[in-house]
Amino acid sequence: MTSPKAGSPAMVLVTVCIAQFMAPFMLTAVGVALPSLGRDLGATAMQLGLIEQLYVVSLAMGMLAFGRWGDIIGQRRVLLPGLALFTALTCSLGFTESVHMIMFQRFFQGLGACMVLSGSLALVAAAYPPEMRGRKIGIVSACTYAGLSLGPVLGGYVTGHFGWRYVFLMPVPIGLAATGMCLFGMKEAPKNAFGERMDWRGGIFYAVSVAFLMLGAAHAKEIPLGPAMIAVGVLGLAVFLRLQAHTKSALLDINLLTRNRFFTLSCLAALGNYAATFGITFMMSLYLQYAKGLPPRLAGLVLLSQPVLQVIASPVAGRLTERFAAATLATVGMLVSSAGLLVAAATIGMDTPLWLLITELAVIGAGFGIFITPNSTAIMGSVQKRQFGLASGMIAAMRTFGMAVSMTSVTLIFSLLMGDAIITADTLPAFLSSMRVGLVAFAVFSCLGVILSFWRGKKSLR
Structure with missing residues (x-):
């Protein structure tokens, strides 16, 4: 197999895949390292929460702006400084001695990640013709969810064996590699909206x-x-x-939202899908350890059944977009996820066998993977080339908002049904009731996404 040549579409794809892996990896990997970091630096629970929140907030804040800016000046000119900023701060975080400095740097690390993610799909969409776009976006999506799923596994292992600092230092070499590839291996990206002003x-x-x-x-x-x-x-x-x-x-062309129903409903369907799936790992992790009595390592292996199927299904769905309408495939994917969520809500309990739980998680993950690649392909194909960066930023923004809606829903449900009670043998029935309500809420989000996905109709790629 030959290596990608400098300036080739393959070089763009490889660089984007590395970037799409690193940014979500640093979200989930750091999460499992926070207890160790807190003990070492004497951080409070609120400070530990802010370390994660500031990263996510900064990610969400700049998605539209950096996506649009890339359309005006060229996406590579946004990607390159983003990679450099993200890699430099990731390295610096591994040596920081103050929790306040960690929070400060974590915010700007998130901005670097935002610059990286906002225009990634725009670069891929511009590098490949429409008939090849689906399979390439499928590869990018697989890398994104590989980062999300491997983060807790590798982060936990590295924290346990080497310490929390190495969770930050571990991705630095591939960050440097991606920066070098972008600097020396990628051509200057076209200015999709050349001559327009930045708002x-x-x-x-x-x-x-x-x-x-x-x-x-x-x-x-x-x-x-x-x-x-x-x-x-x-x-x-x-x-x-x-x-x-x-x-x-x-910054955001309102006509795109009001006159392009396909684009608007595709984005809302993505929001519903992320809202329906992101919080499952959190709830199931508590369930496996408190209700089923599994150790964290074994619970993590069970939970991998969902993201592994996502990673497998994403590129397969990308190839299928070459034969079937992307919107139709996305709707089928959401139907599969909805079915998995409804079955999980109906069967969850103290005596639920592990094989059934693994099957349900696999079905949900497969449905998610079938949905996300065709939906992203459909969104990118529903806009003019000068709006590729904006569309890419919207996809990333919907992902971040969906995650926030998902976790906020979980927090509110547990707060209303359990209050401040700790999960013990006495409160386990209330916990299980909360889980059922949470899974039903996720199924509702998913079903709403199905309706939006179906309602948008079909649209041929540009």
Whole structure:
């Protein structure tokens, strides 16, 4: 097998795949290292939570702005500094001695990841013709979910054997490799929206509104602070959309949302799908360890059945888009996930056999993998080339928002049904009831996504 040549589409694909692996990997890998980091640096529970929240918030804040900026100046000019910033801060975090500096650097590490992720699909879409786009996006999607799923496994192993600092240092070599490949192996990307102006005012307004919304969602049960922040965020986004409708060369073309039903419903379907699936790992991890009595290592192996099927199904679904309508495949994928969630909600209990649980997780993961690649391909194919970066940023933004909705739903359900009670033998029935409600809520999100996916109809790729 020959190695990709400098400037070739294959070099773009490899660089994007590495980038798409690293950013989600640093989200989930750091999560399992937080207890060790907290003990070493004397961090409070709130500080540990902020280490994760600030990364996710900064990811969400800049997705649209950096995606649009890449359309104007060229996506490579956004990807390269993003890779450099992300890699430098990832290395620096491995040597930091202060928890406050870790929080500060974690925020800007997230901005670097945001620059990397926002235009990745735009680069792939521009590098390959429409008839090949689905299979390439499938490979990128597989790398994304490989990063998400391998993060807890490798992060836990490295933390246990070498310490939490090596969780940050571990990805540095591949970050340097990706930066070098982007610098020396990729040609300058075309300026899809050459000559148009960047709406920085809209970008800042959007970022601040998203920050309020995301931080409010993370602290939703803290009344009145959480709900008040959510309200400010929602109001800010409403004002943002109003401003965009009257801004020349706007960050977000409102006509794209109001006149391109296919694009809008595809994005909303993605939001529903992420909201339906992201929180499952968290709930099932608690269930396997508290209800089934499994050790963390074995529980982690059981949970791998979902992301492994996602990684397998994503590239397969990408190839299928060459034969079938992408929107139809995406709808089928959501139907499969919905079925898995409904069966899981109906069968979860103290005596649920592990084989059934593994099967349910595998079905949910397969449905997710079947959905995400065709849906992303459909979104990229529903816009003009000058909007590739914006569409790529929207896909990443829907992923981040969906994750936030999923985890906020779990938090609220546990808060309402269990209060502040610790999971013990006495509270296990309440915990199981909360899990059933949570799985039903996820199934509702997924079913809403099915309706939106079906309602958008079919659209041929550009």
